[in-house]
Structure formats: C-alpha cells, structure tokens
Amino acid sequence: MSEELRAISVAEFFEKNRHLLGFDNPIRALLTSVKEAVDNSLDACESAKVLPEVLVQIKKISETRFRVIVEDNGPGLGRKDAPGAFAQLLYGSKFQIFGGKQSRGQQGIGISAAVLYSQLTTGLPARVITKQKGKPALVLELKIDVKTNTPTIVSESTIDWKKEHGTRVELEMEAKYVERKASVVEYIRETAIVNPHATITFIDPEGQKTQFKAIAEKLPKEPEFIKPHPHGIELGLLLRMLKETSARTINSFLITEFDKVGSGTSEEILKIAGLDPKIGPKFLTTEQADKLMKAMHGAKVMSPTTSCLVPIGDALLQKSLTEEFDLEFSHAVTRTPSVYRGMPFLIEVAIGYGSKELPQDQTVKIFRFANRVPLLYQQGACALTEAITAVDWKSYGLQQSGDNIPVGPAIIIVHMASVWAPFTSESKEAIAHYDEITKEAKLALQECGRALQLYVGKKQRKQLAEKKADMFKLYSIELAEAIAALTGAKQDEVEKKLVKLTDEMLKLGAIEEAGEKEAEEEKKPKRKLGAFKGEED
Amino acid sequence: MGAIKGKTKKEVLEALEQEAKQVLATINEMKNPKVKIPLRTLTNVYFDAKEKMIKLGDKTGARAFYNVNQAKKFMQTMLVAAQIKSLILQNSPTLDTRQLFYLLRGTMPHSDEDKFDDQDESDAIIEDVEVIIDALREELGLIAVPKGVIAGPLIVEDTVSGDIIDYTKMGAAGGAVPASVEPENFKFKKCTADYILVVEKYAVWNLLNQQRYWEKNNCILMTGKGQPARAERRLVARFEKELKIPIYVFCDMDVYGYYIYSVYKQGSINLAFFSEKAAAPSARYIGFNVDDYERFKLPKTARIKMAEDDMKRIKEVKAYDWFKSKEWQAELDKLAKFGYTIESDSLVAKSIDFTAKTYLPEKIKKKEWLD
Numbered sequence: 001m002s003e004e005l006r007a008i009s010v011a012e013f014f015e016k017n018r019h020l021l022g023f024d025n026p027i028r029a030l031l032t033s034v035k036e037a038v039d040n041s042l043d044a045c046e047s048a049k050v051l052p053e054v055l056v057q058i059k060k061i062s063e064t065r066f067r068v069i070v071e072d073n074g075p076g077l078g079r080k081d082a083p084g085a086f087a088q089l090l091y092g093s094k095f096q097i098f099g100g101k102q103s104r105g106q107q108g109i110g111i112s113a114a115v116l117y118s119q120l121t122t123g124l125p126a127r128v129i130t131k132q133k134g135k136p137a138l139v140l141e142l143k144i145d146v147k148t149n150t151p152t153i154v155s156e157s158t159i160d161w162k163k164e165h166g167t168r169v170e171l172e173m174e175a176k177y178v179e180r181k182a183s184v185v186e187y188i189r190e191t192a193i194v195n196p197h198a199t200i201t202f203i204d205p206e207g208q209k210t211q212f213k214a215i216a217e218k219l220p221k222e223p224e225f226i227k228p229h230p231h232g233i234e235l236g237l238l239l240r241m242l243k244e245t246s247a248r249t250i251n252s253f254l255i256t257e258f259d260k261v262g263s264g265t266s267e268e269i270l271k272i273a274g275l276d277p278k279i280g281p282k283f284l285t286t287e288q289a290d291k292l293m294k295a296m297h298g299a300k301v302m303s304p305t306t307s308c309l310v311p312i313g314d315a316l317l318q319k320s321l322t323e324e325f326d327l328e329f330s331h332a333v334t335r336t337p338s339v340y341r342g343m344p345f346l347i348e349v350a351i352g353y354g355s356k357e358l359p360q361d362q363t364v365k366i367f368r369f370a371n372r373v374p375l376l377y378q379q380g381a382c383a384l385t386e387a388i389t390a391v392d393w394k395s396y397g398l399q400q401s402g403d404n405i406p407v408g409p410a411i412i413i414v415h416m417a418s419v420w421a422p423f424t425s426e427s428k429e430a431i432a433h434y435d436e437i438t439k440e441a442k443l444a445l446q447e448c449g450r451a452l453q454l455y456v457g458k459k460q461r462k463q464l465a466e467k468k469a470d471m472f473k474l475y476s477i478e479l480a481e482a483i484a485a486l487t488g489a490k491q492d493e494v495e496k497k498l499v500k501l502t503d504e505m506l507k508l509g510a511i512e513e514a515g516e517k518e519a520e521e522e523k524k525p526k527r528k529l530g531a532f533k534g535e536e537d
Numbered sequence: 538m539g540a541i542k543g544k545t546k547k548e549v550l551e552a553l554e555q556e557a558k559q560v561l562a563t564i565n566e567m568k569n570p571k572v573k574i575p576l577r578t579l580t581n582v583y584f585d586a587k588e589k590m591i592k593l594g595d596k597t598g599a600r601a602f603y604n605v606n607q608a609k610k611f612m613q614t615m616l617v618a619a620q621i622k623s624l625i626l627q628n629s630p631t632l633d634t635r636q637l638f639y640l641l642r643g644t645m646p647h648s649d650e651d652k653f654d655d656q657d658e659s660d661a662i663i664e665d666v667e668v669i670i671d672a673l674r675e676e677l678g679l680i681a682v683p684k685g686v687i688a689g690p691l692i693v694e695d696t697v698s699g700d701i702i703d704y705t706k707m708g709a710a711g712g713a714v715p716a717s718v719e720p721e722n723f724k725f726k727k728c729t730a731d732y733i734l735v736v737e738k739y740a741v742w743n744l745l746n747q748q749r750y751w752e753k754n755n756c757i758l759m760t761g762k763g764q765p766a767r768a769e770r771r772l773v774a775r776f777e778k779e780l781k782i783p784i785y786v787f788c789d790m791d792v793y794g795y796y797i798y799s800v801y802k803q804g805s806i807n808l809a810f811f812s813e814k815a816a817a818p819s820a821r822y823i824g825f826n827v828d829d830y831e832r833f834k835l836p837k838t839a840r841i842k843m844a845e846d847d848m849k850r851i852k853e854v855k856a857y858d859w860f861k862s863k864e865w866q867a868e869l870d871k872l873a874k875f876g877y878t879i880e881s882d883s884l885v886a887k888s889i890d891f892t893a894k895t896y897l898p899e900k901i902k903k904k905e906w907l908d
Contacts, residue, residue: 478615
C-alpha cells in the first residue's frame with residue numbers, strides 16, 4: 001500500500017464515516033470534540049500521575065460556529081510528539097500492541113478527528129499550547145495534510161505560560177450548542193461523577209462557570225497491560241500476531257504472546273489443533289490458523305488476569321454520586337471481575353434515591369459508562385439498559401410497568417470496565433449483548449435494589465405512620481365533640497385523652513390494619529338479592 | 538288497643554348515651570374504643586319459621602376507632618348519634634335521611650376532608666345506628682319517604698298536631714300514610730273494619746275506592762303503590778298487632794306480586810332487623826293466582842307472556858325459605874307452567890265491576906287464599 005493511497009483512505013474514511021465517528025450533526029460534533037479532548041487530557045494526567053485539573057470552555061463565535069478550548073495540567077508534549085498527537089489520525093502506539101488494558105482511548109478515534117473536523121468545517125488550524133516541566137511553552141498551529149495524513153505546522157512560537165506544565169487545545173468548528181440531554185454540560189457532569197479524582201471546570205458560551213471538584217485525593221491505580229486471552233482471540237488478530245511475532249515456534253508463540261498459557265496449555269491447544277509445536281508461526285496457512293483459533297477457544301484455560309481492570313470503587317462512586325445529586329439515599333456495588341469471550345470486565349452499579357433533581361413521576365435517570373466514559377446516545381440499544389429493565393424494580397421500591405424503565409425519584413449508574421468493551425457500532429455508545437455482561441450487571445443492580453428497598457420501605461412506613469397519626473388526630477377532634485355531646489363530658493378533656501391515646505396506640509403499634517370483620521364488609525351481595533322491584537330501605 | 542313495643546324518645550336518648558359512655562370509658566382506660574354492630578349481611582339473615590318472619594341473626598361485627606379502615610366510620614357513627622340526640626332534644630320535626638345528610642355535612646377542621654362524602658355514607662351509618670341501639674329510624678326521628686294511601690272506617694289521632702283523621706272522609710284521593718306511623722305520633726282511636734285489604738297497585742285501589750268497596754265491605758283499603766316503603770309495612774304490622782283483624786293482600790299474578798306480598802308478611806332481606814316491627818305474619822294472599830284464571834274464565838287478553846327473567850326469578854323465589862310451604866311451591870310451579878302473568882289491573886277486561894263485586898267478595902267468603 002503506497003503512502004498516498006493510505007492517506008486518501010484515512011481522509012475518505014473520516015469523510016464517509018463521520019456519522020459513525022460521532023460527527024454526524026453539529027450538536028454531536030461539538031460534544032464528540034469535547035469528549036476526545038477531555039479523554040486525552042485525563043489520560044495524559046493519569047499516565048503522568050497528576051491529579052487532573054481540566055478546563056473546558058465553549059466560546060460562541062456565531063450561531064453555527066463555536067470555539068472549543070480544553071486545557072489540562074498534564075505533563076505536556078515535546079516538540080517532536082506534539083504535531084503527531086494532534087494532527088495525525090490513528091497516531092500513537094495503541095494500534096500496534098496486541099492485548100490491552102482498560103483505557104478511555106478505546107472509545108474514540110482520537111483528538112485528531114476533532115482537529116480534522118474543525119479544519120474541514122472552518123479551514124482554520126488547531127491552536128495547541130503545550131508545556132513540559134522546566135521548558136518553555138510551545139504554541140503550535142496545526143493542520144492535517146489529508147492526502148498524506150501527516151501534520152502540517154502552520155506556525156510555531158513560544159510564550160510565557162503561567163502553568164508549570166500542561167496542554168491547551170483550541171478548535172473552531174461548525175457546531176450547535178444545546179443544554180438538554182446528551183449535551184456538553186451533561187457529558188462533563190457525568191464524566192466528573194465517574195472520575196472523582198479529577199477537577200473539571202466548565203465555562204459555557206454565556207460565560208457561566210461550573211466547577212466539579214475532585215473528591216478523591218488519590219489517582220486510581222494504573223491499569224496493567226495484559227496479553228490477549230486464548231478464548232477471546234479472533235482470526236484477523238491472530239494472523240497479524242503470527243506475522244509479527246518474534247517467537248520461533250508456534251509453541252513459544254502461544255506461551256509468550258498469550259495470557260494464562262503455559263507449556264501444558266500450549267501442548268493441549270496444539271494437540272486439539274493437530275499442529276506440530278515446532279512449526280514457525282510465519283509458516284502457518286490461514287486454514288491452520290483457523291484451526292489454531294478454534295483450538296484456543298475450546299481449550300481449558302484459566303480465567304484471564306484481572307489486574308488490567310481498575311474499578312472506581314463502590315465507596316468512591318457512592319460518595320461522588322451522592323454529592324453531585326444531593327441524595328437522600330445511595331448505594332453502590334463493585335462486582336469482582338468476570339469474563340466474556342476471554343475478555344476480563346467488571347461491572348459497577350450505583351443507585352441514588354430522593355433529590356430535588358429527581359421527579360417522583362418520571363422514569364429514573366440512567367447514566368451508563370464504559371471505562372469511565374459516559375455513553376450518551378443509544379440508551380435503548382445498550383445491554384446495560386437491558387439489564388436495568390430486566391430487573392423487577394417493583395419489589396425494590398420503584399414503580400415499573402412490564403419490562404420498561406422504572407419510574408421514581410432515582411438515578412441508576414452502570415459502569416463497565418473492560419480491556420475491550422464490546423460496542424454495538426463504531427459510534428461506541430451502546431454495549432453489545434453478552435449474557436455474561438447482562439448477568440453481572442443484573443446481579444449488581446439487584447444488590448443495589450435490595451438496599452434501596454430497605455430504605456424506601458422504611459421511608460414509606462414512616463410516612464404512612466405520620467399519615468396515620470394525622471388521620472387519627474383529625475378524626476379525634478370530631479369524635480371528641482360527638483362524645484362530649486352524647487355523654488356530657490368536657491370536649492377538650494376528651495380531645496386531650498384521645499391525643500394521648502393516639503400517641504400511645506401509635507407507639508405500641510397497636511393500630512389495627514385491616515380489622516376484624518366489620519358490618520360493612522359484605523354488604524354488596526345483599527343488595528343484589530334484595531334490591532328488587534324498588535324495594536325500599 | 539295495645540301497641541307494639543317501640544322505643545320512646547327517652548329510651549332512644551338513653552341508648553345513644555349509653556353507647557357513647559361505653560366508648561368514653563374505653564378511651565379513659567386507654568384502650569381502643571369499639572362499638573358492636575349486628576351484621577346486616579346475607580349470612581346473618583335467616584327465616585324464623587316459628588315466628589314466620591325474616592330475621593337478623595346474632596352475629597356482630599366490631600367497629601374500632603384505632604383501625605385504619607374503620608376510624609372514619611367510627612367517627613361518623615358517633616357524629617350521627619350526636620346529631621340524632623340533638624334533633625330529639627330540640628324536639629325537631631322528623632327529617633328525611635337526605636336532610637340529615639345536609640345537617641352532617643362539612644369539612645373537618647384544618648383539613649379539606651369532608652366528614653361525609655355523600656348521602657350513601659350517612660345512610661349506611663344511620664342503618665348502623667338503628668341496629669346498634671335496636672331502634673327504628675322512625676324512633677330516631679328520621680323518615681323514609683312514604684307513598685301509601687288509605688280509605689276506610691279508621692280514626693287516627695296525629696298526636697303532634699292533635700288532628701283527628703277520619704279515613705272515611707278522604708274523598709277520591711284517600712288519606713296518605715304519614716312518614717312516621719309510630720304509636721307515639723299516629724295513634725289509632727277507633728276502627729270498626731272487619732278486615733284490611735292491601736292492594737299492590739294504586740290503579741286498583743283507585744277503582745275500588747271510587748266503587749266505595751271499603752264502605753260496602755266494611756274494611757280498610759290500602760295500597761303501598763308497588764313495593765311498599767317502611768311506613769306502609771310498619772302500618773300493616775300495627776294493624777295486625779293492634780286491631781287483630783284479618784289482612785288480605787291482593788297483587789298481580791306474577792313472581793313480583795308474590796314477593797311484594799311476602800315483604801308485607803315476612804319482611805325483607807334488606808331490612809331484616811326491621812321485620813319484628815314491620816312484618817305481619819298473619820297476612821294472606823287473596824289473589825290473583827293461577828287457578829283463578831280458569832275458575833273465573835278470564836279472557837285471553839288479560840294475559841301477558843312471561844319473559845326469561847321472570848322464569849329465572851321464579852326459581853330464585855322458590856328457593857327462599859319463606860316460600861317453602863307446599864302451597865307456595867305448587868303455586869310457583871303452576872305459574873311457571875302457565876307461562877303468563879296476569880296483572881290485577883287486567884281484571885277490568887272481564888268487567889269493570891268484576892274485582893269489587895265478584896272476585897274479592899267471593900274469594901274472601903270462600904276463604905280461598907294462600908298463606
């Protein structure tokens with residue numbers, strides 16, 4: 001493949017697949033640009049072990065044109081790396097390594113896509129300021145050469161920057177700013193909830209500033225890199241690995257390039273595949289590779305290493321959600337890692353109840369996340385949503401009709417952390433359906449549901465008791481008056497006694513609920529029999 | 538003339554006060570106040586074969602104040618009792634239950650909840666109070682709207698107004714049955730009649746009155762205009778107990794007519810607690826019955842084909858304990874087999890004078906009745 005052909009294909013790929021990549025309309029393009037930039041910033045800070053402080057600002061140029069500014073306190077980039085990082089699609093080592101770790105990067109095509117969108121809609125270059133510790137701040141204006149997919153430096157200078165280190169990117173683009181669901185504000189808020197170690201400041205086009213302060217003082221543990229697990233391997237990847245490995249025999253290939261494969265497992269796989277362990281990996285035919293893959297899928301292999309997964313943690317997630325929504329009640333569950341198709345993953349669920357923001361009579365708010373990134377679109381198509389609707393919420397204190405999203409003053413958060421999250425499409429907004437994932441999510445949701453039920457039940461009982469007390473006090477006034485009139489006793493004395501008795505009965509829990517059979521209860525059938533040719537009562 | 542024992546106003550007041558005192562005493566003991574209410578359900582209604590009337594059994598239910606489902610009814614029960622006491626003390630004229638509802642209406646203090654939502658609620662509580670203190674609505678100073686008419690040799694004193702009413706001097710309209718016919722305010726002064734004739738239909742009564750049937754046959758002629766109201770039933774019961782003369786009931790020859798007769802005679806399921814004061818077990822069914830059709834050679838035009846519902850109703854009535862006598866079972870079977878009804882109005886088809894001059898005198902003379 002010539003350089004030229006490849007460059008054209010990248011540009012064409014973007015042009016033709018804008019809708020798949022999150023740039024299909026001006027509203028979404030703005031959101032995706034912010035998302036790519038913020039993901040980049042958080043990743044940069046975390047890899048440098050810095051608690052992220054990210055500023056996001058949207059400036060209005062005209063009704064259809066906005067300037068997106070994202071600034072972080074990351075380590076900054078050197079003169080060598082900066083142009084490629086912002087102005088070359090699919091730049092970086094991510095795509096050359098087999099295996100993986102839990103990362104935000106999997107989510108999008110990268111910040112360069114936003115740079116290209118900006119360039120395509122305005123013709124303007126991206127402005128990047130980046131400063132490494134102890135070095136001057138570089139100011140670069142960058143464009144992407146769409147024919148060659150290489151960065152073009154439009155201008156270059158240095159400035160004094162008050163920041164010790166960090167990166168700031170500014171992109172101007174055709175866009176539309178909205179505040180409703182799936183908006184920039186919503187994205188930032190949700191991002192802040194699942195990244196409690198980050199401080200994110202947002203300045204909207206009106207100049208209104210909102211800050212989401214970090215509530216965690218420590219960075220999350222850095223996820224470890226893991227090799228692919230035999231159960232999850234696909235033929236394309238296997239063929240590439242066979243081609244690029246430095247292993248000399250197929251046996252050592254399996255042992256060195258895969259997770260949880262020792263000599264015993266390797267022997268078993270090769271026996272099932274009917275392959276000579278001494279064959280050089282590069283000499284395998286596609287047919288043989290296919291046999292090998294099937295053998296790998298079928299072999300007994302230990303579950304994958306899970307150190308690659310870093311959950312937010314139930315305590316932190318609960319705290320983060322509670323503070324953001326000012327909740328009456330919350331509960332969070334972090335499941336232990338599980339596996340789908342050889343990929344380790346884990347599910348975290350948090351549920352919040354009772355807040356000014358959560359109306360009683362509407363469907364519960366649902367926040368879905370994959371690897372700490374909010375999923376704002378395609379809620380209905382997502383396996384995480386399916387897990388929510390598959391739970392019987394009626395038994396957990398919420399209303400629900402059939403398999404619909406429950407109704408009540410609650411918010412449900414579902415986070416899936418995985419080396420490789422299975423999205424339904426390239427736009428990466430919905431998790432595909434795997435029984436293992438739905439099952440894990442359901443278990444976590446049910447556990448949260450049980451905690452919710454305890455709270456709601458207690459609250460309802462308290463409310464009912466108060467309502468009951470009010471009812472008896474109300475009736476007592478009339479009752480006292482009637483008894484006084486009938487017996488000649490003093491009304492206020494009878495009333496006082498009734499108030500005292502009501503308190504006592506409530507305290508003792510002595511109030512009858514349904515009651516001994518009362519005269520009224522069976523009245524209906526009698527009417528049917530007797531109400532006949534105008535019989536009078 | 539001895540009156541049926543009813544409760545005087547003083548006794549009613551005492552009963553109301555006693556119930557309230559019992560409630561107050563329970564409150565003072567810091568216990569859940571309750572009132573016992575005889576069950577007015579079908580399961581607690583039975584036919585007393587000895588006394589020949591429908592009666593209320595002795596099952597009772599308890600209504601408690603500290604019961605989530607009964608608290609309001611309990612309060613309403615006391616409100617109705619207090620209202621009745623107040624009316625009696627004021628010597629108030631008798632009121633209709635709807636009028637009582639208007640007296641009881643209102644919202645509770647510091648609340649938008651009504652004491653009574655509608656008249657159905659207060660009507661049910663009134664019936665409860667009747668059975669709690671074992672007194673009739675009329676004794677509580679409340680009435681149901683009457684509709685009966687009387688003519689005949691009877692003189693009554695309206696003790697409230699002091700008016701003397703002579704039912705031989707009522708003209709074509711006859712004298713209305715008042716809402717309350719309790720001995721306290723409707724006192725029999727004189728009666729020379731040989732029997733009471735109760736007819737189901739006003740049209741029949743009207744014709745007989747114009748023909749001065751009551752004068753020619755020396756009887757009291759009365760109608761309850763179909764299914765009788767409380768006052769007509771109570772009055773017939775008083776006739777039986779105080780005048781001690783025969784009572785004959787003349788109805789349509791259909792299952793509904795038969796049932797109306799049974800209400801006068803044995804009481805009704807709805808008001809089983811009222812039977813002892815409002816049933817006249819000696820009442821006899823003088824007609825019209827199936828055999829009369831052939832015997833008196835009525836024209837075919839007097840017949841109306843029975844509907845399916847009528848047949849169904851015959852089966853139901855046949856199953857009632859108070860229709861279990863041989864004669865009545867046979868009569869109902871004959872009616873079902875005959876397949877037609879004969880309204881008492883239709884006898885004019887034979888001749889205008891037929892009912893007054895032939896049918897009734899002959900039936901009574903020959904004692905051809907059903908008991």
